[in-house]
Amino acid sequence: MEPVEINAGEYYLRAFRNDDRVNDVPALVEIYADEETKRYMNNLNVSDVPTAELFIMLMTNGWAKNYRWSWAVCDAVTAEMVAGVVLHNIDLKVGSAEVTCWTHPAHRGKGVVPTALNAVLGWAFGAADMHRIVYKHSVFNPASRRVAEKCGFTLEGRLRHESIVDDQRVDELLWSRLATDPYPEQLR
Incomplete structure (x- = not known):
């Protein structure tokens, strides 16, 4: 599938890019250098330019091979990348996927992710004919819980010792929509 662009009002969602016109590498390195991002997104280590370039390549391949759909969430006026949304573990036969999302530290608490995620979900349930999207997060991440609630996810349960935060095994909450x-x- 070709990457899909989504207009979400004050935000514009597009494929992650690293080309002669748009370079998301510096923003990704900055986002993943943030302690809060590293704390909860510790399964991804986008800590330098080569790994950010690899991340973008993997996101691009996901579209091409239909196993991961991803968006850089950009300010519609400045084009600055302010967040990211990724649908992964896509099963087209069943119509299911899991979502991961994050916000640039300078844009947290502004409703960026709920706005962007609801736009992605609208596309996924409509144009992509998905049926079920799963969202998981650490029990210690209240911002992610608010995103799940604002986006209409239903809490299904608790996954014991599902991830590691601060070098400790922690439970995750499992939501679905x-x-x-x-x-x-x-949304706010």
Whole structure:
């Protein structure tokens, strides 16, 4: 599949890029240098230019091979990358995927991810004919819990010792949203 661009009002979602016109590498390195991002996204180590370039290549391949769909969330006016949303573990036969998302530290608490994620979910449930999207996060990450709630996910349960945060095994909360669920009324 070719990368899909999504207009989400004050944000524009596009494929991650590293070319002669747009270079997301510096923003990715900056985002992943942030302690809070490293704390909860410790399975991804985008700490320098080569790994950021590899990350973009993997995101591009995901579109080409239809196993991962990803978006750089950009300010619609400045084009600055302010967040990211990735649908991965895509199963087209079942119509399911898992979502991972993050926000640039300078843009946290502004409703960027709920706005972007709801736009992605609208596309996934509509144009991509997905049925179920899963969202997981550490029990110690209240911002991720708020994203799940604002995006209309239903809490399904707790995954014991599913991840590592601060060098400790921690539980994760498992949420899902179905294509048949009502669209969330309140994003902020």
